[in-house]
């Protein structure tokens with residue numbers, strides 16, 4: 001069993017114990033152990049079962065937890081967890097994912113109204129019974145209903161980053177089998193959607209049938225959902241991500257990639273187009289209607305070309321104008337990861353980051369960047385120890401000195417300055433002017449009326465210092481919807497003020513989403529793509545930001561931090577009013 005899975009069992013149990021109102025000391029010990037195990041560099045399960053090592057040698061793991069770990073390794077669960085699951089249905093864990101509801105509220109709802117599932121919860125809210133409970137109220141009832149809606153939208157879907165990781169793991173596994181020619185992911189993952197419903201993996205070569213055997217027998221496969229000659233489906237990992245694996249003949253690979261990449265809407269148009277030309281298109285190839293002769297299928301390019309289109313990048317296959325563009329030679333030359341020259345949003349130990357400026361600079365230099373901006377938080381984010389004016393100015397000076405002393409790449413002093421509720425910047429313009437780069441972001445008061453939120457953002461755009469709007473919609477994938485506001489009005493003003501939109505590459509955000517980036521581009525906006533890294537490993541998330549930009553039809557020229565250092569510096573020095 002992997003560390004992550006063990007950690008999950010422990011923290012789920014802690015959650016349920018909290019609902020049960022149990023001793024907080026025990027709860028904390030499970031939570032702490034979960035954190036320790038999750039970040040332990042070695043597989044804890046291996047230590048538990050080894051004869052010459054003791055799991056209690058890991059700092060933070062005591063005798064009690066050691067016993068629990070042994071039980072988990074022996075039978076995949078432990079006493080306490082079984083007790084909790086006997087008391088509360090596993091669906092109570094789901095209730096904890098509804099924003100605005102803590103364990104105490106869930107316990108109350110369970111006690112008074114036998115709320116066991118999200119459906120139960122919704123009914124109780126609609127019947128206005130939640131507001132009558134102690135410390136609740138009508139406002140919370142509304143909030144919970146909105147959270148349920150957000151949760152339903154997200155549920156059953158997985159973050160792109162997680163889907164990518166799982167697919168890469170499986171593809172590497174398949175490729176280690178003999179006789180595998182190609183193994184690739186299709187579906188929404190290949191289109192770069194921000195969340196993915198299930199994985200679609202296609203395999204060719206003499207070894208392809210063995211890949212189907214392999215996925216069914218995989219130690220992490222929880223359940224076989226279907227198994228045939230050409231296809232196997234399993235539910236994979238503790239997260240129960242569905243994985244569909246298809247074995248294909250070499251000459252069908254292109255047609256199959258095309259078909260299973262989708263989207264459905266895109267494929268409908270392409271099939272219709274084929275029929276108009278007397279051809280039929282399916283996952284095996286492109287065929288003549290009479291005689292059923294194959295005219296294309298080994299590669300996607302030949303399928304598109306035979307039908308009169310240039311090859312369409314997967315990120316554009318949403319039936320939103322890509323066919324016209326592909327017919328007229330008007331497809332964009334989409335931005336690529338290799339175009340990126342810098343990363344303009346990251347945090348350090350100065351606020352809530354986990355690494356120092358120098359560590360972040362070294363990690364960024366290793367990625368081949370020419371420059372970065374360090375953009376720690378401002379004082380309104382007190383929880384993150386945000387910078388006040390004095391600290392911000394001192395930080396700018398410190399960065400100037402460090403650059404002189406020598407850094408592995410050029411570092412700019414920046415700040416991610418909070419946009420306050422009224423649209424004012426959190427720090428004085430005098431202080432902001434000392435910094436090289438100012439990102440303005442909303443982190444609070446996200447439940448304003450749309451008109452008020454629009455005004456707030458419009459006012460922020462009037463700041464002489466703001467150069468970039470950070471994660472403009474505020475969404476948190478699977479957790480929180482965007483706050484509603486008039487995006488087009490804000491984009492139009494941003495274009496006039498020459499303030500850029502960030503595409504935040506953090507997998508939980510991917511904000512702006514692709515479709516809004518496209519809207520903003522039409523309004524004349526330009527962009528940055530940055531990771532919002534809180535530790536060096538997060539710098540790799542740039543890839544997800546670039547995919548999101550591609551879904552917004554963006555080219556390298558639309559994105560400021562594809563520019564070489566000299567050009568970026570002249571942009572920084574442009575006079576502002």
Ligand code: DGT
Pocket residue numbers: 186187188189193195196197198199200259260261262263264267
């Ligand atoms: P997802 O998994 O919900 O994130 O989205 P997709 O796009 O990966 O959808 P999925 O896994 O149901 O199907 C993969 C692709 O197969 C889909 O994008 C288009 C293609 N496809 C074409 N026709 C059909 C059809 O009739 N049914 C299904 N299920 N897929 C189809």
Ligand code: CA
Pocket residue numbers: 187188189197198199200
């Ligand atoms: Ca899929």
Ligand code: CA
Pocket residue numbers: 187198199200244
């Ligand atoms: Ca599928």
Ligand code: ZN
Pocket residue numbers: 416441443470471
């Ligand atoms: Zn932020």
